[in-house]
Amino acid sequence: MSDYKIGFDAAEAVFSDNSGKPPAANQPWAPVTITREQIDAEVERLAALDAPANGRRQSVIVHPSALPWAAGLAPGIQVTLCVLKPGEQTSPFRHNATDVSFCIRGSGRALSGGREISFSQFDVWNTPSYTTQYRVNDGDDLQVCLHYSNAALLQYMQIYISEDDAPISAPVAEEHEDSDPRRKSPFGVFEIGDGAMLMPYELLINPPSVQSPALYWPWERVRAELRKLEDLGQDYVGRRLYLLYNPMTGRTNGTTPSFFATITIRPPNIVDRPHRHVSAAINYYFQGTGRSSVAGNVYEWKAGDLMLSAPGWAVHNHASYDEPVYELTIQDQPLNIAMESLLWQESMKEAPALLGAQTGFQTNRKAGN
Numbered sequence: 456m457s458d459y460k461i462g463f464d465a466a467e468a469v470f471s472d473n474s475g476k477p478p479a480a481n482q483p484w485a486p487v488t489i490t491r492e493q494i495d496a497e498v499e500r501l502a503a504l505d506a507p508a509n510g511r512r513q514s515v516i517v518h519p520s521a522l523p524w525a526a527g528l529a530p531g532i533q534v535t536l537c538v539l540k541p542g543e544q545t546s547p548f549r550h551n552a553t554d555v556s557f558c559i560r561g562s563g564r565a566l567s568g569g570r571e572i573s574f575s576q577f578d579v580w581n582t583p584s585y586t587t588q589y590r591v592n593d594g595d596d597l598q599v600c601l602h603y604s605n606a607a608l609l610q611y612m613q614i615y616i617s618e619d620d621a622p623i624s625a626p627v628a629e630e631h632e633d634s635d636p637r638r639k640s641p642f643g644v645f646e647i648g649d650g651a652m653l654m655p656y657e658l659l660i661n662p663p664s665v666q667s668p669a670l671y672w673p674w675e676r677v678r679a680e681l682r683k684l685e686d687l688g689q690d691y692v693g694r695r696l697y698l699l700y701n702p703m704t705g706r707t708n709g710t711t712p713s714f715f716a717t718i719t720i721r722p723p724n725i726v727d728r729p730h731r732h733v734s735a736a737i738n739y740y741f742q743g744t745g746r747s748s749v750a751g752n753v754y755e756w757k758a759g760d761l762m763l764s765a766p767g768w769a770v771h772n773h774a775s776y777d778e779p780v781y782e783l784t785i786q787d788q789p790l791n792i793a794m795e796s797l798l799w800q801e802s803m804k805e806a807p808a809l810l811g812a813q814t815g816f817q818t819n820r821k822a823g824n
Contacts, residue, residue, distance in 0.1 A: 483766035484520045484529065484735075486749045491759025494536065498560075498599050501538040509619050510545040513537040513602075518763060527607030528763055529735035531787050532714070535602045539563065539592035547587045550617035552604040553667075553711035554582040557739065557783055559759075561598035564591040566623070568669030577674035577741060579699055579718075579783070581711050583667035587621040601739060601761070603785045605713040665703055670710075672699045672718075681720040681781075693818035694727060695720050696784075706811060709789030721745065721780035727772040732799040734788040736765035738773075743780030747773045770803065 501512040516534045517526045528534040533552075539545065539561075547566070556565065562575040568586040582588045592598040609615035644654045677697065684695035696719035699710045710716040721743065729748070738747075744757045747764050749771040756762055765771045765786075791797035792811035800807040801816040808815055 481768065482520075483750070483769050484518055484763065486747070486752065486754055486766065486769075487518055487528075487763050488754060488756060489516055489761040491757065494759065494761065497536060498538055498597065501536070502540060502597055506540075506543060508546075509548070510539070510543060511537065511548070512539065516761070521607070522611065525607045525611035528737055528761075529607075529766070529787070530611075531605060531608040531790065532735060532737060532785060533604050533607040533610075534737065534761070534785075535604070537590070537600045537602055539590055539598040541592050541595050541597075544591045545589045546619060547589045547621045547623055548617070548619055549585050549587045549621040550604075550606065551585050551615065552606040552609055553584045553713055554588070555603045555710055555714055555716045555785060556580050556582065557601045557603070557716075559599050559601060559739070559741065561592065561596040562594040563598045564593060565589070568667070570669040570671075572669070572671045574671070575674070577781075577783075579672040579674075579677075579710075579716055581670055581701060581716075583669060583711075585616075586667075586669070587623055603714060603716075603737070605711075605787075605790070608713070608790075667703050667712075668701070670699075670701055672716075677718055678781075681718060684720055685722050685779075687820060689725075691818065691820060693820055695722070695725075704789055707789035707792040711789070712793070713787055713790045714785050715788050717784045717786070719780070719782045719784060721773070721775035721782070723775055723777050723779060726774040728801075729770050729772040729803050730799075730801050731768055731770045731803075732765070732786075732788070733767045733796060734765075734786045734791050735763070735767050736784055736786040738762050738764045739783045741781050741783070743775055743778045745773060745775040745780055747771060768798070 497514055501514060504512055514536045515526045516528050516536060518528050521527050526533060557579050558574050558576055560576060565572045565574060565580060566587060566589050567580055567582040572580050574580065606615055642655055644652055644658065646652050680697060687695060696717045698708060699716045699718065700708065701710050704712055708715060739761045740756050740758055742758050747754045747756065747762065749764065750769040754762065788797060795812055797810045798807045799810045
């Protein structure tokens with residue numbers, strides 16, 4: 456196989472008569488918890504290996520329901536545990552996935568989208584698609600990071616593209632003369648009735664570009680804001696969290712175009728209302744203990760555990776025990792808003808809403824608080 460020739464096997468499509476039949480029932484992935492002890496053991500195992508040629512000691516954390524060629528912890532979310540020893544550096548790398556990175560131990564520096572970021576424990580940053588990234592451990596402890604990407608979805612679609620030893624400088628796009636009539640349509644975009652429009656090929660292959668920045672959310676700054684949410688009181692019906700918001704995602708409320716990352720504080724003995732959404736959620740708990748109830752099943756967790764805590768459309772809620780909880784949640788809400796598929800039911804006493812297309816929900820938080 457090359458870029459220009461692939462030896463395909465003969466293939467033939469078939470008709471599947473679905474007349475009068477309901478669609479196949481969803482098969483939600485079971486919640487799964489990767490414990491702190493399991494993560495620590497894998498960190499030590501990776502650290503004991505000889506450094507690979509590309510410098511990336513890493514393990515993908517794979518759900519047992521994942522397809523072999525689309526290794527996700529949720530169907531569209533891949534989570535990778537990455538370890539660097541002091542003095543080590545990964546080789547430059549890029550892929551057509553977007554990433555959210557979260558340091559759970561140690562410190563270091565990362566190149567992300569042309570920006571160098573110095574990070575420490577519990578800091579978060581994103582890396583835009585097809586921009587070069589690498590990490591450096593210039594500290595005296597192991598550097599351990601969790602990387603979340605939409606690579607599993609791209610692998611399922613058979614369109615995942617990656618490149619080792621990627622160029623450090625971003626490639627410069629070839630400039631075309633706007634005056635070249637061969638590259639323009641004289642007709643532009645025009646309406647043919649009732650809002651339906653036609654767009655010529657020249658615009659189809661040259662959509663407006665949106666700058667996709669690498670952004671950084673230091674834990675100390677985020678924690679200072681989260682502490683203010685502790686005072687909302689026991690009667691507050693929302694969740695005490697902040698979205699790590701990337702403005703380029705606009706109305707889809709993302710950290711990347713596929714995911715949002717939120718950091719939540721749960722005061723002691725807080726129990727969320729049961730709710731559900733079609734987006735999957737993965738939680739990393741980095742302080743405190745508690746439980747999650749998912750579709751009638753109860754799962755205990757503690758600091759250092761990673762959990763697929765909300766398979767799509769499963770009713771769930773979370774509760775803290777007798778100390779405050781901090782957690783990072785990755786959820787593919789922005790992707791679902793873009794696909795116009797994000798059904799969300801904030802309370803099981805209310806009807807679902809199609810977020811992004813319909814009016815959403817309100818909490819009882821007073822303005823300005």
